[in-house]
Amino acid sequence: MSLLDRLRAEIEADGPINVAQYMHRCLHDPRDGYYATRPAIGDGGDFITAPVISQMFGELLGLWAVETWTRLGKPSPFRLVEMGPGDGTLMSDLLRAVRLAPDFVAAADLWMIETSAPLAALQKAKLEGAVLTPTWGASIADIPAGAPVILIANELLDCLPARQFVHAGGGWVERLVGVGPDGALAFGLAPTKDGSTPPPDSPILEVSDAQEALGQALGALIAREGGAALLIDYGRGEPEFGDTLQALKGHEKVDPLAFPGESDLTVYADFPVVRDAARKAGAAATDAIPQGLFLGMLGIQHRADSLKAARPDRAEVIDRQLARLVAPDQMGELFKAACIHAPDLVPPGFEAPAA
Numbered sequence: 347m348s349l350l351d352r353l354r355a356e357i358e359a360d361g362p363i364n365v366a367q368y369m370h371r372c373l374h375d376p377r378d379g380y381y382a383t384r385p386a387i388g389d390g391g392d393f394i395t396a397p398v399i400s401q402m403f404g405e406l407l408g409l410w411a412v413e414t415w416t417r418l419g420k421p422s423p424f425r426l427v428e429m430g431p432g433d434g435t436l437m438s439d440l441l442r443a444v445r446l447a448p449d450f451v452a453a454a455d456l457w458m459i460e461t462s463a464p465l466a467a468l469q470k471a472k473l474e475g476a477v478l479t480p481t482w483g484a485s486i487a488d489i490p491a492g493a494p495v496i497l498i499a500n501e502l503l504d505c506l507p508a509r510q511f512v513h514a515g516g517g518w519v520e521r522l523v524g525v526g527p528d529g530a531l532a533f534g535l536a537p538t539k540d541g542s543t544p545p546p547d548s549p550i551l552e553v554s555d556a557q558e559a560l561g562q563a564l565g566a567l568i569a570r571e572g573g574a575a576l577l578i579d580y581g582r583g584e585p586e587f588g589d590t591l592q593a594l595k596g597h598e599k600v601d602p603l604a605f606p607g608e609s610d611l612t613v614y615a616d617f618p619v620v621r622d623a624a625r626k627a628g629a630a631a632t633d634a635i636p637q638g639l640f641l642g643m644l645g646i647q648h649r650a651d652s653l654k655a656a657r658p659d660r661a662e663v664i665d666r667q668l669a670r671l672v673a674p675d676q677m678g679e680l681f682k683a684a685c686i687h688a689p690d691l692v693p694p695g696f697e698a699p700a701a
């Protein structure tokens with residue numbers, strides 16, 4: 347029985363589910379969930395991410411990690427952590443870049459936090475022979491206590507589920523996934539208090555308890571152990587309304603309800619909520635700044651120039667990759683970077699005031 351058939355049967359038996367429950371099942375159902383069974387990152391897959399676009403991304407995050415470690419006073423040991431490491435490209439590029447700092451490598455205890463067995467296998471293969479050998483864990487609770495943490499997570503927040511609400515009938519009403527008259531999955535609303543029907547274009551409010559919980563957990567970890575956690579993702583830098591639930595299959599946007607478990611489902615990262623949860627847990631946290639600005643602060647133009655000098659035949663490709671990462675009309679504005687950090691650390695790349 348497919349996940350679609352199982353969801354349909356469960357909804358018919360027990361009633362509609364909320365959008366966060368639907369996302370969670372589609373991504374992590376042990377039998378048919380997207381990340382549990384068939385995650386496909388890259389040109390031949392369903393979606394592409396910054397490290398897969400260009401080696402410059404992982405290399406610059408490697409330099410970010412070394413500079414963060416230096417500003418922390420070069421602690422030894424420290425935990426170098428990637429959360430949601432995908433196909434391992436980011437860590438592979440990062441570890442190549444940090445070979446320039448042998449004392450950093452000697453002090454690092456490398457952890458990969460991953461819930462997807464197929465992706466953990468890809469990561470293992472990609473990091474074979476790298477300068478550090480990782481330990482895998484399923485949650486940041488697996489990271490041993492007793493040393494500062496330098497953590498990187500690219501495009502993790504956007505796969506943590508959100509619920510959706512519409513303001514109607516004098517209160518907030520939850521958007522639900524049910525079964526329509528034709529037997530297909532369909533969006534609907536929980537009943538309003540006064541029985542009224544909201545206009546079809548009513549603004550949608552997204553609430554991600556899972557993103558807030560991660561902000562809280564990272565804030566508590568950094569408050570306890572010291573260090574910094576860098577979060578990069580597409581999403582909102584200010585509170586705003588909007589339905590951002592998106593499904594990608596073969597690089598095309600598809601109906602989020604049409605292919606449960608067979609498409610990648612995401613929502614916007616909610617940076618203000620993550621920042622506030624981290625601060626409440628005792629850490630400092632920056633506002634989100636545009637990815638283009640952040641990578642510019644880390645010297646991406648300089649890195650692109652040196653790659654082009656080494657390989658003039660690839661200059662056009664490198665310029666295209668650079669534009670994809672930093673141009674405001676590509677990933678430069680919609681994607682953002684934020685840092686949860688020890689209060690006495692000024693995290694590299696965040697020295698400039700947010701625009």
Ligand SMILES: C[S@@+](CC[C@H](N)C(=O)[O-])C[C@H]1O[C@@H](n2cnc3c(N)ncnc32)[C@H](O)[C@@H]1O
Nearest residue numbers: 381395430431432459460461462465500501505
């Ligand atoms: C969109 S991919 C991003 C991959 C990679 N960071 C990149 O930039 O290419 C999301 C990653 O997060 C992992 N993931 C999803 N939910 C997770 C969770 N709750 N904890 C840890 N990893 C998770 C996925 O398995 C996958 O590795």
